Every structure is written in structure tokens, then in C-alpha cells.
Amino acid sequence: MSREDFSEWAHAASPRLCRIARVLTVDADAAEDLVQDVLEKMYVRWHRIEEPDAYARRALTNAVTSRWRRQGRRQETSWEAREDAGASHPPVYPHAGTEERIDLLGDLARLPPRQRAVLALRYLDDRSEQEVADLLDISPGTVKSQTSKALARLRHPLGASLDLSDITGRSGPAGVRGAEK
Amino acid sequence: MREDRSADDERMSRDLLTATDPLPDIGALVGRAVDGGRRRLRRRRLTVAAGGTSLTVVAALLVLSPPDLGDMASTDDVRLTAPSELGVRSVVEARQQAALLTEPFNEALETALPGWPAAEGDYSRSADGPYTGWVFTSTNTEAPVTELTVRVEGPAAGTAATRFCVPAESTPSMPCTQRTLPDGTELHSGLTQLSITDEHGDVVTSTPPFARANLPDGRTVLATVSIGEPGAVSADSVALPAGSPLTTAALEELVTAPQLAQMPLP
Numbered sequence: 001m002s003r004e005d006f007s008e009w010a011h012a013a014s015p016r017l018c019r020i021a022r023v024l025t026v027d028a029d030a031a032e033d034l035v036q037d038v039l040e041k042m043y044v045r046w047h048r049i050e051e052p053d054a055y056a057r058r059a060l061t062n063a064v065t066s067r068w069r070r071q072g073r074r075q076e077t078s079w080e081a082r083e084d085a086g087a088s089h090p091p092v093y094p095h096a097g098t099e100e101r102i103d104l105l106g107d108l109a110r111l112p113p114r115q116r117a118v119l120a121l122r123y124l125d126d127r128s129e130q131e132v133a134d135l136l137d138i139s140p141g142t143v144k145s146q147t148s149k150a151l152a153r154l155r156h157p158l159g160a161s162l163d164l165s166d167i168t169g170r171s172g173p174a175g176v177r178g179a180e181k
Numbered sequence: 182m183r184e185d186r187s188a189d190d191e192r193m194s195r196d197l198l199t200a201t202d203p204l205p206d207i208g209a210l211v212g213r214a215v216d217g218g219r220r221r222l223r224r225r226r227l228t229v230a231a232g233g234t235s236l237t238v239v240a241a242l243l244v245l246s247p248p249d250l251g252d253m254a255s256t257d258d259v260r261l262t263a264p265s266e267l268g269v270r271s272v273v274e275a276r277q278q279a280a281l282l283t284e285p286f287n288e289a290l291e292t293a294l295p296g297w298p299a300a301e302g303d304y305s306r307s308a309d310g311p312y313t314g315w316v317f318t319s320t321n322t323e324a325p326v327t328e329l330t331v332r333v334e335g336p337a338a339g340t341a342a343t344r345f346c347v348p349a350e351s352t353p354s355m356p357c358t359q360r361t362l363p364d365g366t367e368l369h370s371g372l373t374q375l376s377i378t379d380e381h382g383d384v385v386t387s388t389p390p391f392a393r394a395n396l397p398d399g400r401t402v403l404a405t406v407s408i409g410e411p412g413a414v415s416a417d418s419v420a421l422p423a424g425s426p427l428t429t430a431a432l433e434e435l436v437t438a439p440q441l442a443q444m445p446l447p
Contacts, residue, residue: 003215010211018210019201029272032205033306036214043218104200123193124201151193 006046010039016125017056023120024064026109034063057125057135061117107154115150118143220318220330268447275304275447279315282444286317286331289438293431297321297329304447305334312447313337314400325419327427328407331435335446336399365397366437370429373405387419392432400446402436 014035021031038059042049049055108116117136121127122143129147133140283302290300300319307313314334321327357371370392389406396402406427409419421427435441 006218007211007215010214011207014207014210015204018204018207019198022201023197028205032210033272036210036217039211039214040217040221043215044221104196108200119193119197123190124197126194 003043003046006043009052010042013053013056014039017060019124020057020120021060022105023108023116023124024060024113026105026116034060038063054135057121061113061121061136064113065117104154111150111153115146115153118146119150122147220328272304275312278447279304282315283317285440285444286315286333289435289440290317290319290331293435293438294329294426297426300329300331305332307337311337314446315444325408325422327421327425329427330405330407331441332401332403333441333444333446334401334403336401362437367395368433368437369393369395370433372429389421390427390429390432392429392436394433394436396442398442400442402441404432404436406432 017035017038018031021034022028025031025034038056041059042052042056046052108119111119114136118132121132121135122129127135129140129143132143136143138146279302283300286302287299290297298319298321300317302315302317304312305314305316314332317331317333319329321329357369359367359369361367371390372388373391387408389408391403391405393401393403406421408421
């Protein structure tokens with residue numbers, strides 16, 4: 001593939017990559033910076049990259065999760081560890097009908113990067129568990145469990161006791177989506 | 182792709198789409214990425230080669246080289262004064278500051294290299310994320326395409342310990358000088374012998390000038406030159422034309438310009 005192909009691919013792929021990076025970093029600026037960094041590296045290696053979509057997703061998630069590892073897992077909030085992570089965006093109320101106002105980005109910031117990666121790939125990128133497992137180099141079972149844990153934490157962002165049926169339409173732990181697949 | 186999406190899955194997807202709006206300017210983002218990729222490609226192709234022997238020492242241009250630390254000031258001269266810092270916290274802020282600082286940089290550029298194309302400024306970051314300084318890039322598009330890159334960075338960038346000169350005893354044809362200026366600045370300059378690999382794997386040699394000033398406040402100002410368009414490298418395309426203003430002396434003047442010494446760091 002030529003570098004002209006790169007520009008064409010990058011223009012088409014970047015909107016989705018930006019959304020994924022946004023979930024991974026929970027910060028608009030950091031997400032843009034991360035995507036740019038990944039694209040720069042891909043430009044350099046373009047002629048050796050056979051599956052650019054998969055490569056880009058691996059690069060995004062690796063950048064975030066490896067950074068997290070370097071930090072000795074002292075924090076699990078965000079790539080940039082910004083105090084205002086998620087604060088610059090309007091609240092999102094994903095579950096109409098409940099009185100719980102959930103700022104989704106703020107809640108995502110409380111998840112470990114790996115769980116954010118699983119959610120981003122599963123729900124933003126519409127990837128199957130197997131595909132997510134392949135991209136993150138983990139087992140499908142881990143994808144399932146990480147999805148389950150992430151959703152559970154999103155439903156109980158502050159450890160409050162919520163009625164899961166408000167969110168899932170079901171009651172109790174069995175309603176966790178990831179556990180069913 | 183998944184086929185068994187439930188209503189909850191759909192809702193989560195919608196929520197995440199909403200939460201990740203608005204998107205940045207994709208065209209600008211890709212443009213910056215291509216520019217940055219081209220810069221990376223240039224640096225990647227610049228490899229130091231030991232001349233006159235069959236042994237080619239390939240080293241990344243910006244690799245830390247402990248032996249070169251010996252060229253620096255002695256322990257007694259280690260400056261602990263922290264450079265002035267702006268406290269930049271976001272990419273947007275970093276870009277804004279870089280744009281503001283481009284003006285004083287171009288003043289210094291015009292003084293050292295009159296008539297040379299104005300530069301564009303950007304921030305630099307370490308691999309771990311912290312902002313380390315500024316990068317100014319000026320490209321002369323007349324053949325051969327020549328890119329001048331000046332980095333103004335704090336101690337965290339490690340630029341002060343970057344090795345450029347192949348030791349003079351092994352390559353006497355490549356003079357490099359080091360001297361201490363009255364204000365304490367350590368000034369390194371000379372020619373760097375570079376092997377540039379084109380996309381076919383062929384290697385051509387270039388000897389562009391460089392200059393580096395390790396300033397008393399701990400910052401480093403480094404000027405490097407890249408000759409030749411990525412993807413169109415040939416022996417003729419990587420040599421500076423006769424009379425080029427990109428001399429070692431001009432780069433020395435640039436890296437010691439007061440505008441750069443006074444430039445606040447991120």
C-alpha cells in the first residue's frame with residue numbers, strides 16, 4: 001500500500017479511532033493526541049502493515065494499558081490522569097427513565113484501562129468477543145468477564161445500590177450482558 | 182462482527198457514541214499525523230555510519246549515548262536550576278503555546294538564516310507523556326528539499342546527551358567542535374555523517390550540519406538538518422547545494438539566539 005493509501009484510510013478510519021481513544025483516555029485532548037501518535041507511527045510503517053484497522057486498535061489499547069502498567073497500577077482512572085477528565089463534556093444520561101444521572105465518561109474514568117478497552121471495542125467498534133480477544137491478546141473468557149465487571153461498575157459508579165432492572169431490563173447479576181455470551 | 186446485539190447492547194453503543202461526541206477536525210488530525218509521520222520517517226532514515234570501514238555502525242540519531250555525556254560539563258558545572266515552565270496541561274494548550282512561541286523563534290531564524298522559510302512550531306513530548314519542549318520545523322521546498330528542525334527542550338527530553346558526532350579519530354573528515362561560551366553554554370557543532378535508506382533499501386550518504394547548545398539553565402537547543410524528500414532519495418538529493426546558508430556557523434548562531442534561551446518551556 002502506498003502512503004497515498006494511508007491518507008485515504010486514515011480519513012476513513014479516524015472518526016472511529018477517535019471515539020475509541022476517547023473512551024480509552026476519557027479525555028478529548030489526550031484522545032486526539034493518542035490517535036495522532038498512532039497514525040504517525042503507522043505512516044512510518046505503512047507498507048508493512050497488513051491489517052491497518054486491527055493494527056490501529058492494538059496500538060491504541062496498548063498505549064493506554066502499557067502506560068497504566070508503567071504507573072504501577074497506582075491509578076485506574078485515565079490515560080492523562082486529568083482531574084477534569086470527562087468534565088468538559090455534557091452529561092450523558094444513558095438510561096432514560098431513571099433518576100440516576102450518569103455521566104458516562106466520568107464513570108468510564110473509574111474503570112481500569114483494560115475494561116475501557118473491552119467496552120470500546122465491543123460497543124463502539126461492534127466487535128465480537130472473539131475479535132476483542134484477538135485484538136487485546138486475551139482470552140474470550142477474559143473479554144466476557146471484563147465486560148461484565150465493567151458494566152457492573154458502570155451501574156454502580158459510586159457503589160450505590162441500584163435496581164439493575166432500571167438498566168438491564170432484568171434483575172440481579174444474571175442481567176449482566178457479558179455473562180450471557 | 183456481532184450479530185446477536187440486544188437492546189441493551191444497542192443502547193450502550195448509542196450512549197458511547199453520544200459520550201464521544203464531538204469529533205475533532207479529522208482532516209486536520211490526519212494532516213498533522215502525516216506531517217509527523219514524515220518527520221519520523223526522516224529521523225528513522227538518518228543513521229550514523231562509521232566511514233572508511235566495512236563496519237557500519239547504525240544508530241538512531243536521537244538515541245541516548247552515555248559516552249557523549251563526557252563531553253558535557255563536569256559534575257561541578259551541573260546546573261540544577263529548573264527552566265522556566267508554563268505548566269502546560271493539555272494538547273490544545275501546548276499547541277497554542279507553540280504557535281505563540283513560533284513568532285520569537287522566527288525572529289531568531291531570520292537573524293541567523295536571512296530569507297529562510299518561516300518555521301511552524303509544535304510541542305514535543307516524552308514517551309511517557311510529559312511535555313518536554315518545543316519543536317520548530319522549517320522546510321525549504323526548493324530542490325533539494327531541506328528541512329531544518331530546532332528542538333528547544335528541558336532536561337527531561339534527554340537531548341543534551343544525544344550523540345551526533347562520530348568520534349573525530351575514526352572519521353577525521355567529519356569535524357565536530359565543542360566549546361564553552363562565556364555564559365556557560367556548552368556548544369557542540371559540526372557535520373553528521375548520515376546514511377539514508379530509501380524505500381528500496383539502497384543507502385546514500387549525507388553530511389548535514391548540526392549545532393547543539395546545552396544552556397546553563399538545563400535546557401538544550403538542537404538544530405538538525407534533513408536533506409531529501411522521503412521516498413525520493415538519491416545521492417544528489419541529499420547534498421546541500423553550494424552556497425547553502427545552512428552552515429554550521431549559522432546553526433550555532435540560531436541555537437544560541439537569546440529568543441530561544443529565554444523561551445519558556447511547557
